[in-house]
Amino acid sequence: MEMKKEITVGGVELKWDLSTGEVLFEGGDVVFFWVSAMKTFFDTIQEISGEEATNLVLETTGFRQGVIVGEGFKGMKDINTSNVVDWLSNTYVPAGWGYVKIENMDVESNRFTLFIKDDWEYKMNQLGSRDKKGIFVPSHYAGVFTGLFEENFWYNILEYQSETSPYTVVEYFPSEVNVQQNIRELARKQEQMHIQELEGLVEDKTRMLQKLVKELSSPLIPVLDGIVVVPLIGRYDEDRAEDLIMNTLTNLPKYQARFVLLDLTGLNKEISPYTAELIDKLGSAARLLGVEVILVGISADLAMVISQTLTGLKKYECLQSLQHGIYYALGKSGKRIV
Numbered sequence: 001m002e003m004k005k006e007i008t009v010g011g012v013e014l015k016w017d018l019s020t021g022e023v024l025f026e027g028g029d030v031v032f033f034w035v036s037a038m039k040t041f042f043d044t045i046q047e048i049s050g051e052e053a054t055n056l057v058l059e060t061t062g063f064r065q066g067v068i069v070g071e072g073f074k075g076m077k078d079i080n081t082s083n084v085v086d087w088l089s090n091t092y093v094p095a096g097w098g099y100v101k102i103e104n105m106d107v108e109s110n111r112f113t114l115f116i117k118d119d120w121e122y123k124m125n126q127l128g129s130r131d132k133k134g135i136f137v138p139s140h141y142a143g144v145f146t147g148l149f150e151e152n153f154w155y156n157i158l159e160y161q162s163e164t165s166p167y168t169v170v171e172y173f174p175s176e177v178n179v180q181q182n183i184r185e186l187a188r189k190q191e192q193m194h195i196q197e198l199e200g201l202v203e204d205k206t207r208m209l210q211k212l213v214k215e216l217s218s219p220l221i222p223v224l225d226g227i228v229v230v231p232l233i234g235r236y237d238e239d240r241a242e243d244l245i246m247n248t249l250t251n252l253p254k255y256q257a258r259f260v261l262l263d264l265t266g267l268n269k270e271i272s273p274y275t276a277e278l279i280d281k282l283g284s285a286a287r288l289l290g291v292e293v294i295l296v297g298i299s300a301d302l303a304m305v306i307s308q309t310l311t312g313l314k315k316y317e318c319l320q321s322l323q324h325g326i327y328y329a330l331g332k333s334g335k336r337i338v
Contacts, residue, residue, distance in 0.1 A: 005017070005018065009094040010089075010090045010091075010093055010094045011090045012025065012026055012090060012091060012094045012095070013025075013026055013027070014094075025095065026073075026091075028072065030095075035120050035123050035124050035127070036124075036127060038120065038124055039124045039125075039127050039128060042054070042058070042124065043128070045057060045058075055135055058135050058136040058139070059135050059136070059139040059179065060139075060179040061136065062135070062136040062137065062138075062139035062140035062143065063139045063140065063142055063143035063146075063179050064143060064179070065140055065143060066139070066140040066141060066142060066143020066144040066145075066146070066147065067143040067144070067146050067147040068143075068147065069140075069143070069144050069147065070143060070144040070145065070146060070147020070148040070149075071147035071148075072147075073087070073091070073147075073148065074147060074148050074150075079148055084102070084145075084148065085101070085102045085105070088100055088102065088141075088144075089101060096120055097119050097120060097137070098116060098117055098118040098119030098120065098122065098123075099116070099117040099118060100114060100115065100116050100117070100119075100141075101114070101115050102114055102115075103115060109173070109174075110149065110151065110153075110173070110174050111171070111172065111173040111174075112171075112172055113158070113169060113170070113171050113172075114138075114141055114169075114170045114171075114172060115167040115168075115169055116137060116138070116141075116161070116167060116168040116169075116170065117161060117166060117167050117168070118161075119134065119137045119168070120137075121134040121135075121136050121137045122134055122137075122161050122168065133157075133160050134160070134168065137168075138155050138157055138168070138170045139155065139179075141155070141170070141172065142154055142155045142172060145172055151174050152174065152175060152176065152177075152178055153172050153173065153174060153175065154172070154173065154174075154175035154177045154178070155170050155171065155172050155173075156170070156171045156173075157169070157170050157171075158170065158171055219231065220247070220248060220251045220252075220255065222255050222257075223261075223326060224326065224329075224330070225256075226255075226256060226257055226258040226259060226329075226333060227257065227258070227259045227261065227326060227329045227330075228252070228255050228257045228259075228260055228261070229260075229261045229263055229322065230244070230248055230260060230261070230262050230263065231263040231265070231266055232244075232262060232263065232264055232266055232267055232275070232279075233266035233267070234266065234267075235272070235275070236274065236275050236278055241274075241278045241281075244278065244282065245278070245281060245282050245285065248260070248282060248286070249282075249285055249286070249289065252286065252289055252291055253289070257291050258290070258291060258292065258329075258333065259291065259292050259293075259294060259329035259332070259333075260282075260286055260291055260292070260293050260294070261294050261296050261322060261325040261326070261329065262279060262282070262283075262293060262294070262295050262296065263296050263297045263322055263325075264295060264296070264297040264298060264302060265296075265297030265299075265322070266297075267297075267302070271302060271305060271306075276306075276312060276313055277312075279293075279295070279313060279316075280312050280313065283316060292317075292329075292332075293316055294316065294317045294318075294319065294325050294328060294329060295313065295316045295317065295318045295319070296318075296319045296320075296321060296322045296324065296325035297320075297321065297322060298318045298319060298320055299320075303318070306318065
């Protein structure tokens, strides 16, 4: 049987060099892949990169490959709007890209509609999820027209080939849209998604810290029968102040407290008029429950601040240390430590 090394199909020359393993399509090196093998390649990209990034990769690659083909054939053959229909069919049909034809061509605006049937990407998608739509082939032809006519073309898919539609119908037109813009758009979108993800993590951590601060901000520590200690630490805003008052007043009956020792050791000089107002509110509310409030942990500096600027706290018993406060409360209760 004769083994042909050259063949012309639809005006396209195919040559094989069995000694070097070369296959030439119109003089250019080509390689053959089974459609099922290409499906594995595409599926692997999607598995690693995700669907959205994969679609952009395929669209960009298809377009850029098309530009190479268009520029290459433009230099080899005199192709223009009058013969591009025949050239497209004669070139891509023998290469296994399915049947293709151009209709509704507007020469003045360079707009036309391409009908594609049974291209390799459609066949590939039929091997897997039939819901998956082609993007490589339509974008490839946009690149081809860009290379041929030296003007950027883009596309709009009007209809996909299906059981009820024999063709994938794609409209092509000159446009300022290009793959670089799409890449930047995806990058911005992914960056925004990453920012939103980080913001979500920050919000979660903030809620956790707020919960922890809330738990640590208003502890009631029973030290002896009828005596509880409430340490005040740091600065108090409206939320912390409300939590402190509510937690203290809610739990005082639980401990049957008669004395509340507000330990100001953790405040040092950081006692503000707002904090002083908080202490006064807490003291007034506690008195309504029959509980006496005693201020302990009063340093010399803090005593000066209270006497000079926070005069509203002078009505409370102020003692130097927690120990003195406990002795004072015991004395008023008629008790002592033995």
